[in-house]
Amino acid sequence: MSESKKRYTIKDIAEQSGVSLSTVSLVLNDNPRISQATRARVLKTIERLGYQPNRMARALAWRHTRTLAVLVPQLRHAFADVYFGEIVSGIYDRASRLGYKILLEVARNEFIESKEYLQLYDQKFIDGIMFIGANSRHRFIAELADGTRPFMLVNNYTKEFDLNYVVSNYRYGGWQAAKHLVRLGHQRIGFISGGVAEIQTSQDILESFKEVLDESGIAYDPKLIVDGWLTEEGGMKAAEELLRQNPDVTAIFALNDKMALGAMKKMNELGLRVPQDVAVVGFDDIPQASFAIPGLTTIHQPLYEIGKLACERMVELIHGKVSRVQEVIPIYLTVRESCGARLKEAAAAKTE
Amino acid sequence: MSESKKRYTIKDIAEQSGVSLSTVSLVLNDNPRISQATRARVLKTIERLGYQPNRMARALAWRHTRTLAVLVPQLRHAFADVYFGEIVSGIYDRASRLGYKILLEVARNEFIESKEYLQLYDQKFIDGIMFIGANSRHRFIAELADGTRPFMLVNNYTKEFDLNYVVSNYRYGGWQAAKHLVRLGHQRIGFISGGVAEIQTSQDILESFKEVLDESGIAYDPKLIVDGWLTEEGGMKAAEELLRQNPDVTAIFALNDKMALGAMKKMNELGLRVPQDVAVVGFDDIPQASFAIPGLTTIHQPLYEIGKLACERMVELIHGKVSRVQEVIPIYLTVRESCGARLKEAAAAKTE
């Protein structure tokens, strides 16, 4: 065990440099009132002793911490989810570039009941919270709507409260996905929904689906909407029910990739071929989407980028450079094999 | 915008309760020297005013922060990986139970070069670091081996330095997987490796594989070992090469599930059936393993539990309750369909 080297304080630096304590502090904070000469001298002893300012002391004096909390809902194991993972990666990268640290938090009951979401601010532990995956059951966010405490919804929004957010254009995404199926000639399209009751963005996708039906003159049939609980297993069950009750279905639009993948698995079991018998389109473009057999046609969400952007805005919010952020990011369809569009193209090419 | 309520300090509480500042602090810290009566009185005004002690001020006085850093290597998008996700979930849950906060860090070049891993301690920003996914190229961990700063490897270890760790028994896991294939009668077993040069636990699996061959009297054939880079795509390529060069291979042991799944995908493409033509066994038991078709037989790693345990030990380390932690967790085979063991059982049952 090495001798535990003494930790230096600003006082040591002051003494060793032959200046006052405050001078050192001013150097540390790049204050222009310090001459280049003393500045250099102080910097040198800082370097020599390997001095590191105590972050807690600074935070205390500054009254902010340069730390952001990233809040995720309590799913089975929240952090294990690629969706969150991508966004968090984006947030992290931008945050560290800006000199911010990331604190992890999960919106468990305990977190909500003990009002941790306020405590974190009030204990001066963080400068802001970024909430990924909020839904309408998270009533507590109402308490963060007054703008007193920097708060933001990431890839999500709500019509109920006036909150800050950065979100994909789910409506446009949903519209593209549905339109893609309709263009390929599908008329009986099953829709695997999930979280529609509590997630605004889920609602948006469903609505855009209906919109496409409407503008295409296809009758909306509630029997074709089945809930898949946003999970793979749910997607399997939903597909089974959908196909059993409506054998005439030729395409399925799942509100997220997990369910789409589940549906594909079920069809495989049932001996149905994708896309020949049933076309499938998903939403999110998670890594497995491209890896599936056949590759899943889906709406690509630039989650990493969204995380970065949201973080950038959050810091601006904290610094008071902006007072509101409500940004909508465009997203686009990624065509793979699960809808047969490529097959058609190939066929078309052949007949030419 | 609501009126920004004044933040109370310990001084306000003292005045409002008619006691001294120190008394309030003693109450806050459950010091038995305070009588029940005053204690109750102080607690009441704390409650009434909704007072929250400033965490930075406490950290400054305490000289520790009750914050743990979780460090992950720089993969493409580190947090998007289920492997890390599960472990982080475990760490988070245990940490918050123990009153600790989790800070996220990525071992990027910048992080290493600027010696952030030391700064975090020296700036008194965290009490300890838990490193998930270290490998032998992370030379900097040598600087954390002196025990001066609480540090721990999670589900990983190294023979080079004397570090703290909590790790699965990879050798035993690998042994079981290989043994399973041999018991099912396989003699020509392909091994898809990955990270063997830099990851100790990868080496362990490979070695245990060789050990099984050895004790089973099967000749070790280097041609049957192919690198799959630990990724799905790599697994596909490895499987292709393996099967092309060695058509007599009847089973594949992949060092992780991602590669096993990739191999299965490739075999599907090649028209080979799993398990009838080639049996496959993986390692890790990621969610997709059970979801694959056929279900992947694999070694189950209780990642969430490992995270919890590691966190628990880390806190003990910080409190000086232990001075070294080097724990090895047993792990077991989970039999699904990819090796055909169930088929055999069923067949055996029929002939009875």
Add this chain to the structure above:
DNA sequence: CCGCTTTATCAAAGCGATTTAACTATGGGA
């Protein structure tokens, strides 16, 4: 009623920084 414990409370000195008002040279203009 007197010393002696025991118990409860408080004053004061930190923890390690920031920040502002005040002070000291220095140099230029009148």
Add this chain to the structure above:
DNA sequence: TCCCATAGTTAAATCGCTTTGATAAAGCGG
């Protein structure tokens, strides 16, 4: 030569809480 503005540095107050040694009050046996 005197005055004043300017630049550079510092003293002192602050941030909000912990902790220890001192003090006061209360309890107790004789």
